[in-house]
Amino acid sequence: AGSSRWSGIGDLNSYSIGIELDNDGRKAFSEPQIESLLVLLADLTGRLGIQRHLVVGHGDIAPTLKDDPSVLFPWRRLAQAGFGLWPREVIGAPPADFDPWLALRVVGYDLRDPEAALAAFHRHFRGNEARTWQPGDAEILYDLQLQLMDLPAVPGL
Numbered sequence: 001a002g003s004s005r006w007s008g009i010g011d012l013n014s015y016s017i018g019i020e021l022d023n024d025g026r027k028a029f030s031e032p033q034i035e036s037l038l039v040l041l042a043d044l045t046g047r048l049g050i051q052r053h054l055v056v057g058h059g060d061i062a063p064t065l066k067d068d069p070s071v072l073f074p075w076r077r078l079a080q081a082g083f084g085l086w087p088r089e090v091i092g093a094p095p096a097d098f099d100p101w102l103a104l105r106v107v108g109y110d111l112r113d114p115e116a117a118l119a120a121f122h123r124h125f126r127g128n129e130a131r132t133w134q135p136g137d138a139e140i141l142y143d144l145q146l147q148l149m150d151l152p153a154v155p156g157l
Contacts, residue, residue, distance in 0.1 A: 001018060002066075003062060004061040005061065005112075006109075018058070021069060025068060025072065029072065029074060038081050045083070052084070053148070053151060055083040056084060057124060059120045060108070060109065061110075063109070067129070094138050098142055101114070104121060104141060107121075107148065
């Protein structure tokens with residue numbers, strides 16, 4: 001992953017497993033690739049005790065260096081299979097004092113380059129690479145934040 005951060009942890013090459021899928025970023029990922037990925041993720045997370053919500057992309061952890069797996073990656077499908085996060089269908093309005101930048105940080109994004117972090121968030125959750133806030137972003141971030149807060153505590157942390 002090179003120089004990367006997620007949820008305040010740096011040097012992710014020492015703490016993560018990188019999975020490479022053959023795709024140029026301009027075409028949809030093939031069904032056999034995604035099916036194989038789901039099998040691999042189930043094996044790795046189960047065997048190694050990796051928290052499933054921590055499945056993220058290179059572009060998420062190194063937004064100034066990476067843009068893979070691209071806006072075409074089926075993050076929603078992975079989340080439906082239990083890997084990563086995805087906003088729920090019914091998204092509540094955030095409270096009036098909601099800070100989307102803080103929520104972006106709570107989700108895990110490194111804000112040292114805010115525009116790059118926002119583009120990575122949009123790539124992952126909105127299917128574009130906009131570097132400015134879009135309508136609906138606050139609602140998505142609020143829901144992701146609530147999902148993270150509802151996760152069970154991890155023993156030893």
